[in-house]
Amino acid sequence: MKAGSLWLLPVLLPSAALAQPDDRGSAQARIVITGTGLPLPPGTPAYGSVQIERDRLLDSASGRIETILTDVAGFQQFRRSDSRSANPSAQGASLRALGGNASSRTLVLLDGVPMADPFFGYIPFSALVPERLSAARVTRGGGVGAFGAGAVAGTIELASATRDQLPMLSATALYGSRDATELSASLTPDLGGGFLSLSGRWDRGDGFQTTPRDQRVSATVPAAYDGWSANLRAVVPISTSDELQFRTTMFHDERTLRFRGADSLSEGQDASIRYVSRGRWQVDALAYVQARNFSNIVISSNPPFRKTLDQRSTPSTGIGGKIELRPPVGQDHLLRVGIDSRFAMGDMFEDAYSAATGLVTARRHAGGRQRTIGMFAEDDWTLGSLVLTGGVRADRWTISDGFFRVAGSPANSADFKNRSGWETSARAGALLHVDKHIAVRAAAYTGFRLPTLNELYRPFVIFPVTTQANPVLEPEKLKGVEAGADLNPLKGLSLSATAFYNRLDNAIANVTIGTNLRRRDNVDAIVAKGVELTASGRLGAMSLSASYAYSHSTVRAPGNLFDSLSPAQTPRHAASATVAWQLRQGPRLSATLHYVSAQYEDDLHADRLPGALTLDAVARLPVGRGLELIARGENLFDQEVLTRRVTGSTGVSEDLGTPRTLWIGLTVSR
Template sequence: MADASTAPEVPSSTTLPTTTPETSASSRTVVTGTRLPRPVRDVPATTVVLPREEIDRSPSLTQDTLVRSLPSVATFRRTPSLVSDPTAQGLNLRGLAPSGVARTLVLLDGVPVNDPLGGWVFWRSLPRLGLDRIEVVPGGGSALYGSSALGGVVQLISRPITGPALDADLSAGNRDTGLLAARGAHRWGSIAAAVETELLTSSGYRIVTPGQRGAIDSDTPSNHVVLNGRVEARPSDALTLSARANLFRENQNGGTRFTTARVELAHFGAGARFQTDTLGTFSLDLYGRALRFEQNRARVAQDRAAESLAASQDVPADDQGASLVWTAPSWTAGGTHQLSAGLDARRLSGTSREQLFPPTQTPDTVLTREAGGTQWTGGVFLQDLYAITSALELSAALRFDVWRNTQGLQRVERASGAVDTTPFEDRTEHQLSPRLGVRLRPWDAVTLRASGYRAFRAPTLNELYRPFQVGTVFTAANANLGAERLWGAEAGVEVEPLRTLTARVTGFWNVLEDPITNVTLPDGMGRERQNLGRARVRGVEASIDWRLSRQWTTLLGYTFVDPTVTDAPGQPALVGRQLAQDPRHRAAASLTFEDPSLVTATVQLRVTGPQYEDDLNERGMGGALVVDAAVSRRLFWKVDLFAAVENLFDREYLAGRAGVDTLGPPLLARVGLRLRDAP
């Protein structure tokens, strides 16, 4: 399941030894927690790692399902990206206020992949064949990464380019599921290149519960295609250059004729790394992205016997960014200091263009609506990792961010032909984000960690400018929204009595202030996004990684979260309630047998406790226990035959209760061939 450890700017973690019994999880190198490569056991905060070996063995089909195998990682709903578009799948760590908007920053090799307009994550655009590992760093990460890292950071790290090499996956399964993935890599002296593609198609399943299902409800077919390319060059021992391009297209159907979504995305990036003995290391990244998101929404009869098109939305968006990080040579002053500093800037722009199809019209009926704007963000940070002795290390980071919302505009056209245009005033805000941490190793087998932090998330363009309507409820945007803010702390212990056994426990306490929520207006006729209230999210994480023998490995993980509303001005009934879509208990367990001459098999258990759909805790959803399994055997050369099953016992459980009850994935099985020709 996971690879665990810690990082100076984030909580403690998990690593499975996946090569030999003598290989310890703590020997892995991670980069996300400190923006520097360090052994996971030396990082002052939690870092959970899914290594490539574990990614290959996982039964899961999509990336969001893969990361949700970690108990501290969740998306807003239990529905996977196989049948749900990202606007309903906001990522959160440690139960930190789940919503449709991600409160976690997602990176690919240091570059943000969150959508420019709404902060969503297009998980299916991130295929796994080219991944070396996934690093998860829960806890406020704004001291190093700025906005969007309110609840932590998830980073996908690409495999190093070696070659010549060829990897491929070909599989087919029930529900008309088919997957073709391939990766080729080669190196010509100082130049290396890799190309990767993935094609996936599936008929999905019927997501509405049988008791509420109507004539309009059918399966949820989807398909996607990805093409990625990456080039690296090393003109000298000191300089490394890189460039990459990513193309992605996805089509989804939500189960009825008029609930569809489509995404087209193109991303380009370039980087340079210059390393010197006297001045340190300089890393520069430049990137740009353009995408188009299209979505249709349906108006459904109460008995679900008929539907009609309610709205059609077209959302073009783009962003451009740059970051520069300097790492100084280590120096001595009462111990060893590792100083780093950096700055980054990003421009985000997006517009939502909606065409509405109301059942009846009056002269004031809105027929088209256009809303959007531009957001400029930038920040600078400074970090010092201060090792007083080999057993005691302090970490401190401080970041200053500024963001500016400009060109905000809403344009509405009514049935009478009248056009209302509302420009929004430009606004500038700033935020200071500190983080302090300590790592103490009194004995070689015991590591203690603690940290405190402040983090924030600036409102997205979607929250600032784009209103939306679900059924008869209209929710207005709010151009005056401010940032959400988080205060938090954590402390934990990691014990490694054997090179093959690692156990860790981490407690955490977070207070989220001024969360962006949808608030019912006094007239009761609509809602508006507002900064309102306060929530306390506290809990504990525990995990055990144990290689029982050369062939057997087990991992157990558990996360308890107490997510409670502590202040809700104007809505006293919410105080003391549990946050919506936020179960108190999550657990996972896996058992792996690996003998290359015989077979490799993994059984995985995922448990999610009861939770509520709504903020008043009136629409409950029971817990879920799901078993997944995968098995593979070498056929010849480097070709394996494999089989994978998700939800092995076809357990039926609720994924959502927003107007209609929807189901989590049923049994999904597939078999295929796998070629692994690269280290």
């Protein structure tokens, strides 16, 4: 079926589903549609997963999923900016202080589909709208199941909202500081034996000054943003135990960063189809296609503030799928076997300009292809109060057709050798329920991640630092162990503690090789060890959730100046706490504190980013049937959050995060 034909599925599938008999040939059997995947295996808690529920997803002061994910201490992006003021290509996700270079070391899935950009590896957070989601599950540590080849730091599983969580019609309108607006709406009618959900969101704002006052020049402008996304999801029954799920998402995101004319654009069109069977032989099969593009203009920081780089187009395509089977092997076992594949291809087209003359000095074109094909098997064995779990993966990877061409002075052309190899990964865990109040667990795992096309072939400049690409980068490889305990000492109170040790060999990092010059290189290893604590409790109308992570992370690179230093962009301490109060059918108030300790911008620790403590709050007041008044406040202390600091020959260049931002609005649901 051609990709364009997928748009017909929401129309064709419901009528086809209504004509299907159930397993016994009766059209009268009751069909229950969930719109979810297969249930989680019983060994999942052995890996210390943390789940963010829908109530919290709906009560975010920023309305941004990346801000909500910081509730899980240890989650971080390459920089502290959100998807209104960050360069999209820098929004990679990582966990456990393993460092980063803007590509994701964490596998982010939406309804089982990998979300990373096929070329850059960043996550399009602006397209992942919280109100469309049912829950977010974060598992820190290596992953082995479907698409586990990219989960060296962990996995973030996002699940779309189910039919019972979605009203027939809902709409929200908000107005915020600096002439910001946020409009969203969804329509979710029942359709045949299933349902259809159509949702859209548009938000824009004049933005805040990311540049400190003493560094502003005549070309300095606020970080304005303007973006929209639309999502169509259909869930239709085939029989009493089988269903088809279809989803397509489109997004368009424009941002201006620091200087007038420094505009970026990211856009995408994704589509996926999923078959879920909950019969005796359980099946979860999906296929997806992604079409993405990114463009970016760099402006000189010196008069006359001309364009120095026009990264005019970076089209990329991602295609993939999986088939997972759960055969009936007995009541005490849950066996998962399957195969998955991911294919990525992309090109970069950019023009370099002279800041003095404004003329084109070079035209660059780079790109390549990647593919992984993996087979996996995992079994969960329940022995009374003990659950044992273990799995293995074998992946065949290829990197091919890589090239870099420059037309200009001097001209340059390079074609890079195709490479391929095999990687094996494994994980094992144990969960023991000592009694109804205490459970202890332990796990060990390995994993790997291929360098992205961006890391392999695309150099870039963030003034005054140039970072070179590296076409011979090797895959990163992780080894890790952890142990923990989960306590439920009182009704409504849960406590959890995890100690971990992770070693990432061949870690890809931006390594300083000269003054204002870096290159992506494999360093010997990054070693991260630490403790993660979580707590949640409820007493009457009050609820509390909290998370803390201590991470001691160091780079092992004998002979280099950064040996034994912490990786760039890795804080040692991170904490979050949310307190909420709600009367039944009445007002709801919540407040969230986020803290992140100091971290360094670079591998040599020349530029330090101070720690930051921020307070967010949300208030919801019902004012009529299906109508609520909403007030939101971000960074209520107006804390100055430094997100970037680079010291160069011409001085210091810094960027700031979101200042105090207030919102007021209404939401209606029917």
